[in-house]
Amino acid sequence: MSRDVRVAVFRPDDERLDDAVELLDSLGADPVADPMLEVRPTGASPEPGEYVVLTSKTGVELAAEAGWEPGDAAVCAIGSSTADALREHGYEVDVVPDEYTSAGLVAALEDRVDGARVEVARSDHGSAVLTEGLAEAGADVHETVLYRLVRPEGSGESAALAADGDLDAALFTSSLTVEHLLDAAAERGVREAAVAGLNDAVVGAIGPPTRETAEAAGIEVDVVPEAADFEALACAVVEAAAPTYHE
Known part of the structure; x- marks a missing residue:
């Protein structure tokens, strides 16, 4: 008998988690499903700027719900999913970096923003790489927190599975998913065992910052896709884990 590769996914408990489960099912x-992020909106809306940066689909949805209008601002998206969400809500997208990271967006904007007001609208756990990089490029940077990210109550099933050696792979989609999984493991008294179990599994990180967070905690990362895209991450991790099948 073969056993399907058991893959932990930590996306928020909304359509992103549903889509992730459906994708993993389709990959065999x-x-x-162990959500490690819960979105708590602040009710804020992006403030005016010559450039306005959105960093996530969630941020776009909350800005749209608040009736945000960019006016003459150049609208910047940190990646393709954010850009797609902006377009779906009727916004034009002016800048999408080649590399879907904070550093990539800084590189795309650094020659344009000297003396310009740049509004960064995102979660309360946004990387300082973005705001500090833009400030170093001469921008007048303002940050608005659109939502807070907290760990849901009851999370941590995957930590227990990893600690018992019953997890084949894990898909980390942000540094915060790593931190919250380890917090959940510590609450259950299995942090060390969970790290050991993850190191016997195939671990995927959606991008370099997430990989660095995992590795700093002692988790070995096996897969980082070229594009910071969940589907690319899932496909690469399942493919890497598939040889663990036993006929």
Whole structure:
């Protein structure tokens, strides 16, 4: 008998988690849905700027719900999913960096923003790489927190599975998913065992910052896709984990 690859996914408990489970099912994997992020909107809306930066689909949705209008601002998206969400809500997108990271967006804007007001609208856990990089390029940077990210109550099933050696792969989509999984493991008294179990599994990180966070915590990362895209991450991780099948 073969056993499906058991893959933990940590996306927020909304359509992103539903889509992730559906994708993993289609890849022949056994998804373990263990949300590590809960979105708590602040009610704020992006403030005016010559450039306005959105960093996530969630941020776009909240800005749209608040009736945000960019006016003459150049609208910047940190990646393709954010850009797609902006277009779906009727916004024009002026800048999408080649590299879908904070550093990539800084590189795309650094020659344009000297003396300009740049509004960064995102979660309360946004990387300082973005705001500090833009400030170093001469921008007048303002940050608006559109939502806070907290760990949902009851999370951590995947930590217990990893600690028991019953997890084949894990898909980390942000540094915060790493930190919250380790917090959940510590609450259950299995942090060390969970790290050991993850190191026997195939671990995927959506981008370099997430990989660095995992590695700093002692988690070995096996897969980082070229594009910071969940589907690319899931496909690469399942493919890497597939040889663990036993006929």
